[in-house]
Amino acid sequence: MEVPSKARGADAEQSRALLGAEHPVRVGETRLGPQFRYDLRAPRLEELDRFIVERPIRDWSLVRWKDVGKPVRVENYASGKRLWEEKHGDTMPVKTSWEMFNRSFHSWFVKDGPAAQRAAMRRMLKSVASLRADEIASVFQDLQQVTLWNLAHRVTDTIWDPRGKRALFRGLDVKRPRILFLGAAEGYEAMQLYAMYPGGEAVMVDYDAFCRDHRFGDFPEDYPFLGYHPATGSARPWYRSEMKLTYLVEDIRKLPFGPEFDIVLSVGLLEHFPDEYKPECIDWHRKFLRPGGYAILTTPRLGWRTKLFYHVMADAMNYTYRELMTVEQMGLYLYENGFNILRHGWIKTHNGIVAQPR
Numbered sequence: 001m002e003v004p005s006k007a008r009g010a011d012a013e014q015s016r017a018l019l020g021a022e023h024p025v026r027v028g029e030t031r032l033g034p035q036f037r038y039d040l041r042a043p044r045l046e047e048l049d050r051f052i053v054e055r056p057i058r059d060w061s062l063v064r065w066k067d068v069g070k071p072v073r074v075e076n077y078a079s080g081k082r083l084w085e086e087k088h089g090d091t092m093p094v095k096t097s098w099e100m101f102n103r104s105f106h107s108w109f110v111k112d113g114p115a116a117q118r119a120a121m122r123r124m125l126k127s128v129a130s131l132r133a134d135e136i137a138s139v140f141q142d143l144q145q146v147t148l149w150n151l152a153h154r155v156t157d158t159i160w161d162p163r164g165k166r167a168l169f170r171g172l173d174v175k176r177p178r179i180l181f182l183g184a185a186e187g188y189e190a191m192q193l194y195a196m197y198p199g200g201e202a203v204m205v206d207y208d209a210f211c212r213d214h215r216f217g218d219f220p221e222d223y224p225f226l227g228y229h230p231a232t233g234s235a236r237p238w239y240r241s242e243m244k245l246t247y248l249v250e251d252i253r254k255l256p257f258g259p260e261f262d263i264v265l266s267v268g269l270l271e272h273f274p275d276e277y278k279p280e281c282i283d284w285h286r287k288f289l290r291p292g293g294y295a296i297l298t299t300p301r302l303g304w305r306t307k308l309f310y311h312v313m314a315d316a317m318n319y320t321y322r323e324l325m326t327v328e329q330m331g332l333y334l335y336e337n338g339f340n341i342l343r344h345g346w347i348k349t350h351n352g353i354v355a356q357p358r
Contacts, residue, residue: 025224027235034112037157040226043235048167052352054345055327060335068332071271071325072302076314080104094320095207101319102185102210108316109186110218113150120146148312156348158305162226164347165192168354172294176200176230177262180288182252183269186215187245189298190265194245195227195238200262203246205255212247252284262293268350270330271299271323282337286357295339295357298350302326306349327351 025031025038032038042048057063080100084092092100120143127135153159169192176199181190184204194202206212224237248255264285273281285295300306302324310317310324330351331344339355346352 025237027226027237032154034114034154035110036154036160036220036223038224039157039162040224040237042163042166043226045170048163048170051163052167052345052347054343057328057331057341057344060331060341063328063332063335065332068326068328071323071329072307074310074318074322074324076311077318078104078315080315081319092319097319099208099210101317102208102215104316104319105185106210106215106218108149108153109215111146111149113146113154116146117143117150144312145316148309149316152309152349158348160188161348161350162192164350164352165189166196166226168298168343168345168347168352169193169196169296172197172263172354173292174200174262174294178260179203179263179265180257180261181205182264182266182284184216184247185211185267186219187247188219189267189296191238191240191243191245192225192227193263193265194243195225198227198230198238198243201244201246203248203257203261205248205250205252207249207251209249212249216247255288257288259288259290259293261288262290263296264288264293265296267298268300270297270333271325272320274321278333279337282334282339285355286338289357293356294342295334295355296353297330297334297355298347298352299330300324301346301349301351302329303349309349325351327353 025040027040027043030037030039030041042051078100081092081097084096084100120139123139124136124143127139174197177193177197178200179190179193179202181187181202181204184190184206187202187204190202190204194200204216219240221239221241224239226235227238228234229236266285270278270281285297289295300310300322306324310322327344327346331341331353334353334355335341338358340358341353341355343354344352
C-alpha cells in the first residue's frame, strides 16, 4: 500500500505554512506539546557531535565475547502476556505478542502527558485519603508509569531523540535514496532519513496492520522533521505529507525485493531475537542492499535508565523477547555476520550502528 502524499508543489508550501502557523516551531527552536516535543534545534551538522557518543573500535577482529559479555535479557513480562498464556496453556506466539505490544505502546503515544499525570495523582490522593490499601499499590504503579513516560518520551524526548538520530544518520554518501525500514512501527526514523536526504522514497514494512493503520496512520501531521532543502542545502522542516512513503503489511521473509535499496534500516529489532536467530535477522539487512548501501540499526542501550524504564513500564512494553545490550555487543554480532562497522556509538538511551556488508 502506498501512502500518498497529501500535498505537492504549491499545495505543499501552503500545507507547510498552515502547519507552521498552527504550531509555531521555527528552525533552531523547540516546543513542548501535550503528547510529544516539537524539536528543530541543532540545524547545522557540526552541532550534532555532542548528541552521539562515538566509540572508536578500529579493529573488530580483535573484539572477543569474553571481553564484552553477553546482552541482558528483560525477564519481567507484561501481565497481559502472562494472563494470555495462562488462559491458552501455551507460549504466546511471536506475532500475537508483537500485536499486543503495538496496541499497548500506541496507547501511550496518544496520551496527553500532563493531563494523564494529573489524573493519576488525583487517583493516588483519593486512594490514600480513603485508606483503601487494596488500591494504593495499583494506583501508585499507574502514577509511576505515567510520570516516567511523560519524562522519557515528552520532556527529554529519549524515544524519538531527533538530534541523536540525526547525529547517527549524518554523512551518508547518498542522494535521493531508496530507504527500506524493517519492522517500521510508526516509521519515525524513515521519515527523519527522508528529511535529511530528500527526494527519494521510503518503504516501511511491518507485519501488523495496526502499525500501518494507527501507529503510522495516526502519526501527527504537524510533526516537523528537520532536514534540508535539496536545491540549496539549507535547513528546513519536512512533514510526512510531503514525503514519498509506502507502507507494506508483510512478513520481512516474504518481501519481493532484491538488492535495490540504498539504506536498510531497523530500530529496536535485533534485540528481539535470541542468538540462534540473530544471523537471519542481520541477513535481512544485507539481502536488500545495493552495492555500497548502508545498514543502520539501533537497539536499547544497556544501562540503569533503560533497566528502570523496562521495569516500571513492564505492563506496557514487555510482551516480547527482549535484550538490553552494549554497542560493543551489538557491533560484534554485526561483524561476525559479515558487516564492516562504519560508525558505532550511543544516543541517549539507544545504541546506533551504521555498517556495510563486507
